[in-house]
Amino acid sequence: MAGSVNKVILVGNLGKDPEVRHSQSGQKIVSFSLATSDTWNDRQSGERRERTEWHKIVVFNERLADVAERFLRKGRKVYLEGSLQTRKWQGQDGKDNYTTEIVLPRFGGELTILDTRHTEEGEQSGGYSNAPRNSGTRNNGGQAGGWDAPQSNAGLDDEIPF
Amino acid sequence: MAGSVNKVILVGNLGKDPEVRHSQSGQKIVSFSLATSDTWNDRQSGERRERTEWHKIVVFNERLADVAERFLRKGRKVYLEGSLQTRKWQGQDGKDNYTTEIVLPRFGGELTILDTRHTEEGEQSGGYSNAPRNSGTRNNGGQAGGWDAPQSNAGLDDEIPF
Amino acid sequence: MAGSVNKVILVGNLGKDPEVRHSQSGQKIVSFSLATSDTWNDRQSGERRERTEWHKIVVFNERLADVAERFLRKGRKVYLEGSLQTRKWQGQDGKDNYTTEIVLPRFGGELTILDTRHTEEGEQSGGYSNAPRNSGTRNNGGQAGGWDAPQSNAGLDDEIPF
Amino acid sequence: MAGSVNKVILVGNLGKDPEVRHSQSGQKIVSFSLATSDTWNDRQSGERRERTEWHKIVVFNERLADVAERFLRKGRKVYLEGSLQTRKWQGQDGKDNYTTEIVLPRFGGELTILDTRHTEEGEQSGGYSNAPRNSGTRNNGGQAGGWDAPQSNAGLDDEIPF
DNA sequence: TTTT
DNA sequence: TTTT
Numbered sequence: 001m002a003g004s005v006n007k008v009i010l011v012g013n014l015g016k017d018p019e020v021r022h023s024q025s026g027q028k029i030v031s032f033s034l035a036t037s038d039t040w041n042d043r044q045s046g047e048r049r050e051r052t053e054w055h056k057i058v059v060f061n062e063r064l065a066d067v068a069e070r071f072l073r074k075g076r077k078v079y080l081e082g083s084l085q086t087r088k089w090q091g092q093d094g095k096d097n098y099t100t101e102i103v104l105p106r107f108g109g110e111l112t113i114l115d116t117r118h119t120e121e122g123e124q125s126g127g128y129s130n131a132p133r134n135s136g137t138r139n140n141g142g143q144a145g146g147w148d149a150p151q152s153n154a155g156l157d158d159e160i161p162f
Numbered sequence: 163m164a165g166s167v168n169k170v171i172l173v174g175n176l177g178k179d180p181e182v183r184h185s186q187s188g189q190k191i192v193s194f195s196l197a198t199s200d201t202w203n204d205r206q207s208g209e210r211r212e213r214t215e216w217h218k219i220v221v222f223n224e225r226l227a228d229v230a231e232r233f234l235r236k237g238r239k240v241y242l243e244g245s246l247q248t249r250k251w252q253g254q255d256g257k258d259n260y261t262t263e264i265v266l267p268r269f270g271g272e273l274t275i276l277d278t279r280h281t282e283e284g285e286q287s288g289g290y291s292n293a294p295r296n297s298g299t300r301n302n303g304g305q306a307g308g309w310d311a312p313q314s315n316a317g318l319d320d321e322i323p324f
Numbered sequence: 325m326a327g328s329v330n331k332v333i334l335v336g337n338l339g340k341d342p343e344v345r346h347s348q349s350g351q352k353i354v355s356f357s358l359a360t361s362d363t364w365n366d367r368q369s370g371e372r373r374e375r376t377e378w379h380k381i382v383v384f385n386e387r388l389a390d391v392a393e394r395f396l397r398k399g400r401k402v403y404l405e406g407s408l409q410t411r412k413w414q415g416q417d418g419k420d421n422y423t424t425e426i427v428l429p430r431f432g433g434e435l436t437i438l439d440t441r442h443t444e445e446g447e448q449s450g451g452y453s454n455a456p457r458n459s460g461t462r463n464n465g466g467q468a469g470g471w472d473a474p475q476s477n478a479g480l481d482d483e484i485p486f
Numbered sequence: 487m488a489g490s491v492n493k494v495i496l497v498g499n500l501g502k503d504p505e506v507r508h509s510q511s512g513q514k515i516v517s518f519s520l521a522t523s524d525t526w527n528d529r530q531s532g533e534r535r536e537r538t539e540w541h542k543i544v545v546f547n548e549r550l551a552d553v554a555e556r557f558l559r560k561g562r563k564v565y566l567e568g569s570l571q572t573r574k575w576q577g578q579d580g581k582d583n584y585t586t587e588i589v590l591p592r593f594g595g596e597l598t599i600l601d602t603r604h605t606e607e608g609e610q611s612g613g614y615s616n617a618p619r620n621s622g623t624r625n626n627g628g629q630a631g632g633w634d635a636p637q638s639n640a641g642l643d644d645e646i647p648f
Numbered sequence: 649t650t651t652t
Numbered sequence: 653t654t655t656t
Contacts, residue, residue: 003239003438004198005173005403006215008246009495011565011600012166015649035650036166038245053168053246054649075650077165077600079329079497079565083200084170084215084246086262093255100248100262114327114497114563114600116656164652165600167565171333173403173438239438241335241403241491276335276401276438276489326656327563328498328522330539332570335491360490362569377492377571401489407524408494408539408570410586417579424572424586501653521654540653561654602652 006083008102010055011114012036018072020065027106030059030068034078034102056101057082064104064111071113081110168245170264172217173276174198180234182227189268192221192230196240196264218263219244226266226273233275243272330407332426334379335438336360342396344389351430354383354392358402358426380425381406388428388435395437405434492569494588496541497600498522504558506551513592516545516554520564520588542587543568550590550597557599567596 018032037052057080059065072078082102091097104111180194199214219242221227234240244264253259266273342356361376381404383389396402406426415421428435504518523538543566545551558564568588577583590597 002199003173003403003436004175004200005171005241005434005436006198006200006217007171009169009171010167011497011598012168013650015651033649036168037164037651038166038168039164039652050652052650053248055168055246077651079167079327084217084262086215091257093257095253095255095257097259099260100246102246110329112327112329112497116326164602165565165598166651167596167598173335173436241489272491274335274489274491278488326523326525328655329496329565330498330522330524330541331495333491333493333495335489337490360492361488362490362492377569379492379570403491408541408586408588410539415581417581419577419579419581421583422585424570426570499654501655519653523655525656536656538654563655 008082008084009080010034010036010057010082010102011077011079012055013077014072014074015054016074018068020069027060028062028065028069030065030072032057032068032072034080056099057104058101059104059109059111060106061104061109061111062106064109067111067113077114079110079112079114080104083108170244170246171242172196172198172219172244172264173239173241174217175239176234176236177216178236180230182231189222190224190227190231192227192234194219194230194234196242218261219266220263221266221271221273222268223266223271223273224268226271229273229275239276241272241274241276242266245270332406332408333404334358334360334381334406334426335401335403336379337401338396338398339378340398342392344393351384352386352389352393354389354396356381356392356396358404380423381428382425383428383433383435384430385428385433385435386430388433391435391437401438403434403436403438404428407432494568494570495566496520496522496543496568496588497563497565498541499563500558500560501540502560504554506555513546514548514551514555516551516558518543518554518558520566542585543590544587545590545595545597546592547590547595547597548592550595553597553599563600565596565598565600566590569594 012034015033015035018030021029021031023029034055034057035052036055037050039048039050041047042049059068080102082104084100085103086098086100089097089099103109174196177195177197180192183191183193185191196217196219197214198217199212201210201212203209204211221230242264244266246262247265248260248262251259251261265271336358339357339359342354345353345355347353358379358381359376360379361374363372363374365371366373383392404426406428408424409427410422410424413421413423427433498520501519501521504516506514506516508514520541520543521538522541523536525534525536527533528535545554566588568590570586571589572584572586575583575585589595
């Protein structure tokens with residue numbers, strides 16, 4: 001369509017360390033879950049209520065995927081801009097399922113880290129996570145259907161983007 | 163969470179006339195599908211490509227629900243702001259399904275009509291739709307599980323919001 | 325700063341045809357004024373009130389400057405994203421003055437045309453303006469301090485971006 | 487105008503403690519300066535460059551003015567949404583001057599605190615500022631043209647909004 | 649699965 | 653005047 005806008009702006013915290021995989025053409029793709037939450041006072045009970053929303057984020061933008069891989073960890077707070085995209089996929093029962101993701105496309109999107117404590121790749125996540133980087137769910141030894149292991153950052157300049 | 167933001171900004175066109183229902187407490191709820199589209203030149207084939215994305219919009223905000231009911235019709239272009247919300251529901255097979263919607267909550271959200279041609283409730287939709295208002299999918303005669311019929315606009319001031 | 329965001333989102337109408345100039349390095353820069361307006365009911369008098377706000381827009385992004393030069397005219401409605409920037413300049417009396425602009429930077433920003441009627445460069449602006457393109461304020465014959473005349477669009481692909 | 491949008495989204499840090507004044511009708515108005523910054527690598531020198539932008543924020547929204555007065559201090563990082571508004575004022579030389587501000591209006595705007603360390607009113611600002619609250623620039627003893635002293639928060643519920 |  |  002002509003003249004349309006599809007923009008999502010989120011500020012939230014990562015639920016886990018990001019996952020890194022690569023497309024067949026070798027492009028790095030970084031995924032993570034981001035939590036946002038609303039709090040309000042229930043009008044009837046007067047109680048404080050909270051609803052947490054989980055968002056699936058997928059980063060195709062090369063520079064931002066590098067930043068995400070190197071600096072994002074469980075618990076960190078980020079600002080990001082992306083677009084809504086709903087994927088259709090087949091469950092094992094052959095039925096259609098739909099998943100809506102926030103995509104930071106090849107050319108576009110924004111990603112800014114909002115808390116200052118940072119952990120470079122290879123370090124422990126410290127207060128953010130008990131798991132060392134390059135382990136666990138992010139490195140499954142190349143099993144079918146899983147993520148690739150993280151790649152070296154050789155060639156990424158050494159600027160810390162925050 | 164504390165310090166989180168969950169905001170969606172869309173500019174797109176309605177795929178159909180909006181649907182109006184009411185909650186048990188009598189609150190009007192207006193729903194519609196909004197199309198946005200990306201166009202780009204395929205790098206390999208050089209062809210012009212287009213991807214249309216459909217978004218499910220749900221308006222709880224009272225004032226904006228009134229505007230949506232009275233002035234939105236199939237084809238109209240709108241600007242809106244809402245929040246992402248994913249609902250879990252059970253399919254007939256008992257399986258969990260998830261649907262992500264853009265919600266304009268009771269207190270919040272924005273909705274602005276961007277094309278000037280307008281059709282008041284009760285008129286024909288003209289170029290926007292062949293279906294008369296107050297018919298079709300929006301009025302199912304009160305069947306179980308369906309939408310309620312649209313209500314009178316008595317009490318809505320007569321300002322046209324665009 | 326590290327973790328900052330500076331974003332403006334506007335939907336409004338051009339007050340005049342855009343002005344096109346070129347930097348010393350030959351980069352095209354397109355400027356225009358955009359009107360937005362708020363309407364509300366005055367609480368005391370009950371009267372309908374309106375306030376129009378004028379925004380100064382400056383487009384450095386090459387692709388968007390091309391779009392702006394070719395397709396934007398007085399009266400057209402656009403969606404745009406840019407950043408706030410305040411410039412300091414000296415008045416003739418030697419005093420400092422400040423002007424705040426919305427900048428679409430070299431690499432970034434968005435610009436989307438929201439009304440469909442379009443006028444290519446060289447055509448009359450029709451309903452949008454009585455002035456022919458390539459005239460008036462936009463072409464001052466190269467006087468000191470003025471804008472350069474618009475350049476040819478040779479090399480701009482022929483896609484209409486809306 | 488019909489169908490316009492005027493929205494600013496900022497994430498930045500306060501340059502000083504906020505200033506609190508009251509309108510003639512008794513409405514609290516909170517003002518502060520917010521810094522955002524861009525960093526980039528200069529293409530010619532290859533040097534790291536930074537440009538800080540200062541934004542004038544004015545909060546009319548009652549709830550958000552309370553939050554700003556109670557919890558914002560020099561150095562804190564916030565997310566906010568407002569609208570651009572340019573005010574005309576007369577300098578002492580009788581000349582017109584213009585100042586552009588980001589306004590969080592009576593009914594609207596957003597303000598979210600993004601760093602967790604917080605200081606309630608009456609406490610020292612601690613790491614954020616050496617100045618005690620309720621002093622300095624924020625309280626000028628009621629001099630002509632200055633801000634009023636901060637008011638009591640009686641009536642503000644005790645929820646900490648972050 | 650996050651955060652306060 | 654902030655922050656990294």
